[in-house]
Amino acid sequence: MSTEPTTELKQDLKAQIIKHLNLQDRTVESIADDTPLFGEGLGLDSIDVLELIVLMDRQYGVRISDPQEGRTVFQNVTTMAEHILAKR
Amino acid sequence: MSILASTAYHDGAFTSAGVRFACVDGDADQRLAAAWNQLRIDYPRFHRADRLSRLLLLSAAPFFEANGALAACDPETIGMLLCTCTGSMESDARYQALLRDEGVASPALFVPTLPSIALGELSIRHGLHGSGVCLMMPAPSASALAPAIGMLKQQGMRHIVCGWADTFASHARSAFAAIALETWADTHLNQLQSLFDEH
Numbered sequence: 526m527s528t529e530p531t532t533e534l535k536q537d538l539k540a541q542i543i544k545h546l547n548l549q550d551r552t553v554e555s556i557a558d559d560t561p562l563f564g565e566g567l568g569l570d571s572i573d574v575l576e577l578i579v580l581m582d583r584q585y586g587v588r589i590s591d592p593q594e595g596r597t598v599f600q601n602v603t604t605m606a607e608h609i610l611a612k613r
Numbered sequence: 614m615s616i617l618a619s620t621a622y623h624d625g626a627f628t629s630a631g632v633r634f635a636c637v638d639g640d641a642d643q644r645l646a647a648a649w650n651q652l653r654i655d656y657p658r659f660h661r662a663d664r665l666s667r668l669l670l671l672s673a674a675p676f677f678e679a680n681g682a683l684a685a686c687d688p689e690t691i692g693m694l695l696c697t698c699t700g701s702m703e704s705d706a707r708y709q710a711l712l713r714d715e716g717v718a719s720p721a722l723f724v725p726t727l728p729s730i731a732l733g734e735l736s737i738r739h740g741l742h743g744s745g746v747c748l749m750m751p752a753p754s755a756s757a758l759a760p761a762i763g764m765l766k767q768q769g770m771r772h773i774v775c776g777w778a779d780t781f782a783s784h785a786r787s788a789f790a791a792i793a794l795e796t797w798a799d800t801h802l803n804q805l806q807s808l809f810d811e812h
Contacts, residue, residue, distance in 0.1 A: 546721065549660040568657070575720035583717060 530606030538602050538609075545580050546573055558603045566601070574599055581605070587612045615797045616804050617772075618682035620672050621812035622648065622787040628812075629675040641785050645671065652678075656738065663704045663725030664785065666734035668778045669695060672789040676774060677739050682791035683772055692743040692770035692794075693732045694761055696750050699781040700728035706781075735774065744768050753777035753788065753809035755802040766794045777809055788812040 539553045546569065560566045562577075569577075577599055581587045587609050589595050598608040621628045625644035626635035636647035642664065649659055649671050659670055676683040683691060704725040711719055724730055732745035746761045758775065765773055776789030788809050792801075 545719075547661045548657070550657040572720055572724055579717060579720065583715075 530603060530610055534606045534609065535602050538606055541580055541584055542567075542577070542602070545576055556602065559601045561601055562599055577605075581609070585609045585613070615793050615801045616808070617791040617793055618676055619788070619790045619808050620675055621789070621808070622668060622672055622785065623812055624783070624785055627651065627671065641780065641783050645785055649674075658734075658738070662734050663701070663730065664780050665697065665701060665703065665728060665778060666725060666731040668780055668785055668787050669731045669735050669789075670738055672776060672778060672787045673735055673739070673774045673791075676789075676791040683774070686772045688740050689742045690769060690771040691739075691741045692765040692768070692773040693735055693741065693745040694748075694758060694765060694773050694775040695728070695732055695746070696748045696753055696758060696777050697728055698749065698751050698779050700747075700749055701726050701730070702781050731778070743770050743773075753806075755806035755809060758805070759799055759802055762792075762794070762797065766797065770794055775805070786812070 535558055536553055539556045542548065543551050543553065548567065551567070556567070562569045574595065578589050578595070581589060589598060598604055618630065624641070625637050625648065626633060627648040634648070634651050636644045638644070639647070645664065645667055646660065649667070652674055654674060659667060662670065675681055678684065704722060708719065708722045708726055711717065711722060728749070729745065729747040732747055735741065736745070744765055746765065748758070748761060750757055762773065762775065771794055773792050773794060774789060775792050776787060778787040780786070790805060790808055
């Protein structure tokens, strides 16, 4: 099975992130696939990570319980999408 | 003068430095956002905060603008005093509704189910490192705030952002003052109460 995320999945992820984290100043188009989720990118914080973990579980059926795994997964939209494909 | 500046918000109408603007369209969140946008402050985190925090951020913003009453003050000695009746009830209701309707908990919604989180948001926004007090009371009462003001002064605070913020359902209301504690005396409580009564 291919682990190359589709554009559709990444677009859907961006929309979900905007909706669940209430990023009113962002649009799907304004978030690049490799925009960092933290720091100078989307500027998310530790509470947002918890929200992303819930989002991954609810929307995509993927659970993240290992903090080290989270560091790898929550770098940008591409890494999130790759993880979803790998774990589905 | 101990009360250096004041602001007030009442369901869409925001008053600061004698200037009043109002937005009567939309729901409570839209009116609050419209008032914030009038200030032309680029701070995306505002829109992501819970409503009590947004009300406090809006109310205190003019104090920290260029030439604002607290703009040049040491953030280490700026304290915060918030009193509220409904507190975090707006967030509590949203959190409970999500649990009821979708059976899941939202970390982002859970955090502001403590009203004192609003003080944290204000601290983050303006880099304040002073002490904060959040009190629940049925109506704004300056005399009830007196012990807390005294305590903040004892702790070395030289200025405080002090006021009332209350929001639930379609209602959102606040009255805030920037206060200099060095010259503060309980005789100033009447001025603070007048601010609360006017709004």
